[in-house]
Amino acid sequence: MSASPLDPTFRDDLPAPEAYDIRLFLPEPIARTPGRSIWIDQRTVFEEDLFDDRLVHPGPRRRTYVLRRSEAGRGVQWLDSAGKPVEHVPDLLHDIAFPPRVWMSDSAMERSMMFHAARLARGDVLVGGLGLAIYPQFVRYLARPVTSITVVDNNPDILRLIGEPWVKSVGSGAPPITLVEATIESFLSSGGTHTYDTIYLDTWGDLHWRFLAAINHLVWLSESRLREGGQIQAWGLWHIRRALVAMAVELERAPEHWTTLDTSQSPVLDEYMRWRKAQPEGPLTAQEVEAKAGEMARTIRKPGSTELYLDPPRFGRFRTVPL
Ligand SMILES: C[S@@+](CC[C@H](N)C(=O)[O-])C[C@H]1O[C@@H](n2cnc3c(N)ncnc32)[C@H](O)[C@@H]1O
Numbered sequence: 001m002s003a004s005p006l007d008p009t010f011r012d013d014l015p016a017p018e019a020y021d022i023r024l025f026l027p028e029p030i031a032r033t034p035g036r037s038i039w040i041d042q043r044t045v046f047e048e049d050l051f052d053d054r055l056v057h058p059g060p061r062r063r064t065y066v067l068r069r070s071e072a073g074r075g076v077q078w079l080d081s082a083g084k085p086v087e088h089v090p091d092l093l094h095d096i097a098f099p100p101r102v103w104m105s106d107s108a109m110e111r112s113m114m115f116h117a118a119r120l121a122r123g124d125v126l127v128g129g130l131g132l133a134i135y136p137q138f139v140r141y142l143a144r145p146v147t148s149i150t151v152v153d154n155n156p157d158i159l160r161l162i163g164e165p166w167v168k169s170v171g172s173g174a175p176p177i178t179l180v181e182a183t184i185e186s187f188l189s190s191g192g193t194h195t196y197d198t199i200y201l202d203t204w205g206d207l208h209w210r211f212l213a214a215i216n217h218l219v220w221l222s223e224s225r226l227r228e229g230g231q232i233q234a235w236g237l238w239h240i241r242r243a244l245v246a247m248a249v250e251l252e253r254a255p256e257h258w259t260t261l262d263t264s265q266s267p268v269l270d271e272y273m274r275w276r277k278a279q280p281e282g283p284l285t286a287q288e289v290e291a292k293a294g295e296m297a298r299t300i301r302k303p304g305s306t307e308l309y310l311d312p313p314r315f316g317r318f319r320t321v322p323l
Helices: 091-097 108-118 134-141 156-170 184-188 209-223 237-252 267-277 286-299
Strands: 038-050 053-068 101-105 123-128 146-153 177-181 196-201 226-234
Touching: 038 108, 038 156, 108 134, 123 134, 123 184, 123 209, 123 226, 134 146, 146 156, 146 196, 156 177, 184 209, 196 209, 209 226, 209 237, 209 267, 209 286, 237 267, 237 286, 267 286
Parallel strands: 123 146, 123 196, 146 177, 196 226
Antiparallel strands: 038 053, 053 101
8 A cells, every 4th residue: 555544644633613513313311330331421511621722602512421430440459447358349439539431422522523534434434432423423424425334342331322222223224334342453353354445443532642552553453454545543643642742852851750750551652761761962852852752653553452541540649640
């Protein structure tokens, strides 16, 4: 393939006002139930975050949120007042220490990001991560020249509670929609021979450079399932790469932090710091830093965990998040 199937200049981190009020099929609220990985809430908002800004609506907007239990407490041992381990921690107590995460929502920001990608969809489309199915709904809304939509998601609750009702609501109209329960990693590397014209990847929960190597790996895996002339878009990738470069520039100004920095969970930053420490003494220019960090942000790839999100605890002393 001659041109890169992933346009490195494609940005989805920009407001798309035309997407804020498009009618979507969204699930009704579902209470938190033991044994279920997600629950669904709806709220009326008058304003909301929009990238680095605050968006004030002219009137109320109903927004839908998919929540899940935080994983920040994984590995934390609870003790009772006598110092004995607590075997079963009630959800309420767990949530006070480790607040539930809004996993996805149809916020103006999410709508904007999906909208930019959906505007490019064509041909046979493969989607990694169903979520609220905003991306495929926008593809249909925009009447993109799409021949099929295949959505891969590894969470059975998302597929049952969101995916299946949405597919039912669409009916049998074109293009055909197929839901697949699998991790996108296994789907892409399963040796399947079916290829796609568009692959849209959105399986990570946070715009953090810690996931860069894993996302680059997913993009690389996707290339083998792409037709000649096909394209790949990845949620927030431009923004994440830029954040990594900004961090490298920031670190250039603070060499006193280099020895104490924990980069063990950020393969790209880790490799960058190895390279940086091996350079001759003296500061580098911002252009030198940007060129090297930018190249690494685009090229370093490494299989990651299938769960790519950061769950901060409410109280900092439980766990610190390394860079
Ligand atoms: C942020 S949502 C995607 C939102 C979606 N783009 C939309 O249009 O609403 C992420 C989804 O990816 C799924 N997911 C997370 N890790 C995955 C993996 N390794 N393979 C497949 N799906 C995954 C989650 O279950 C979740 O439904």
